[in-house]
Amino acid sequence: MDGVLDDQIWRDAPTSSDFVQSEPQEGAAASERTVVQVAFDDNALYIAAYLHDSAPDALIVNDIRKDFKEDNQDSFEVLLDTFGDRRNGYIFITNPEGARSDRQVANEGREINTSWDAMWEVRTQRVADGWTVEMAIPFRALRFDPTAGDAWGINFSRRIRRKNEIDFWSPVPRAYNLARVSLAGDLTGLSGATGGRDLRIKPYVAASTLRETGGTDFRQNADVGADLKYGVTPGLTLDLTANPDFAQAEADEQQVNLTQFSQFFPEKREFFLENSGIFYVGDAARNNRTTLAPTADEDLLLFFSRRIGLDGSGHEIPILGGARLTGRVAGMTVGLLDIQTRDAPGAVATNFSVLRLRRNLFEGSDIGVIAMNKQSTRSGDNYNRVYGVDANFRFFGRIDWNSYALRTDTPGIESGQYAWRSTLNREGNFLHVKGGAMQLGDGFNDEMGYYRRTGVRKWMVDLGVRPRPAALQRRGVRELHPHIVWNYYEDLNGQMVGKNLHTGNTFFLNNGGYVEFSANPRFERIKAPFRINRDIDPIPAGSYGWTEWQVRGQTDASRLISASFTGIAGGLWSGSQRTVQGTVTVRPSFRFNMAVGLQRTDAELDQPDASFTSTLVTTRANYSFTTNMFLDALSQYDPERHLLNANVRFNLIHHPLSDLFLVYNEQRFTSPVALQPGGPLQSVAPGRSVILKFTQMLAF
16 A cells, blocks of 8 residues: 555556546546546455646645545545445545545435544555555445445546546536435445454543633543444444543534524534434435525424533533444344433433434435434433434436424423425526425424424525526636525414525636625514623514625635635614624645634614624634644634633544544633623633543454
8 A cells, every 4th residue: 555556456457437527517528537446355445546637736735634625625536335225325535645534425415424434544646647546445444235246336536626627437417426326336346345343442541621711720530431333234333332522522613693593513523423314304415516505404403413412502411321223224224322411510311312214215215214212311201202204205316305294292292293394306407496395383392403493384495597608607707606595484373483585696716716696685573582792682572674785705715825705784683784704714735724714793783772793703723744643723712702712632643543632722801801791890710621532443
């Protein structure tokens, strides 16, 4: 494994090339030649690629961190559909410097898990006419059924960033990406391949010292625990965890919140992210180019794992242990999760369990069931249960119909414990259109989910076209995207309670940047006052309508200096706003990058003394010593509250899937502050913590 393709196996193995473009000219021959080869032995699958390039000095590499983002640099990607079901798979990605990124794909991209990690190797070499790749992917890192035949799905993708070009071995229309597993080609000849016994034990030891903000003393803590992974069958994986610790997880970023709803923070804990796509019930897979619009999951994400082991403020609730069984058996996709938490201040010991079953039908369709139970281990009457069915049907290759129906069961709630959703979606190169409805009953209660309203019916439409006039392409604009994303909410009596009518036009540039102009009429009816800013009186209950005018965009992210920006002017509740959000990123090399961001809102509401400014300054820096050693720093400063939060994390991958983490956190008020509105000013001692964690993967 050295990235040099002079081994005898690569002299003898068949070659495959003839890549075609998805971007910019779908179906045209790739502008640069790519040759791929595949071989295997008893232990692993080996992949070689020779990526010819007429301008090898122009290769772009911007990052070598684990799980780097491939969209702003040259890259080579491999998709493996190991069960041949044309729905699910694994993706392995590298760049000319040999960085590693891997992920799981579920249901053709309805869920892409970027936190999935496998034990695999890659080596690359820069050569006179391009670069070469050698990958070794152990069979025991994959799940497959050796008795079901030797045909896997496989596809390869190459990104030539300076041209903003994406090429595929098995053609993929530009409306989709590599996660469209049904468009993969075939890999045959793997007879005799076996994952063998797969038993992995990953113990950890951790030590920390912590002083809360405003505290006087440091509190020391030491902990041990372990994770175990076992291949029960070739298709089923059992994961066990005892006393898990997530202190090294990336810190949440603060957000400026101008709505009446609680904020959404994504899951970042490794145990909950692996195989998370199996438990997903929700939207159809969408074109990665249309993710500028929000998804329906903001109104109901049925299983939201941050409800386990974290309270509403993000503080940890200790987890005693847990188990997860995931994979395929008897033609079914199976997911079983069980987690037990301990007693903690403000929380009692609770058991969380989820059962998910899904069966594939026809080509690209499936039906499934889900059942979730949250049960206090101290009171048999303190529980919350959710169960339901979902179906995803594909018609004519481009049309998806997605629906689910749910019931909940909570003591003390007698009626309205239901939710349903149904949408029809067509994704195409020129036209995309989606419409549907969903409803949450008055008594709907999902304590393992994320949702904003109950007793509401939502009507939705998402419509757009993507013309590519040649005249504009010659002027630097690759594609236009006039579109509407209209969401209308009414209560169960038919009275409007909210609307968000986004009407915009996006200009996608040849260099990968974009700019969008939009008008966004809004309406909200609130039943109770809520506080939008700690320094002004709450907004009274009532009905509010306003329009936001917005411009946003991003420059070429592959450049030394790039920027993203959003500007909003217009109304806000009973008054007006001027909002600016922007980030400038500097990448002097693939080892170091730094980003500085600003969020600022100046608002004037139509009520006494109701002007306020909300500002948040974010700085993020990353340095990669090697592809296995990284330093990440995040700081956020709120000048109105004089509050600084900082997180610095050092990570050394000393062996495959084995880490050493050193984490420093600090929270401080930079001047005397009033801890309560109108209260006296006082100095507050900074909060600090230092965490050391060591893990070692033992494979048998």
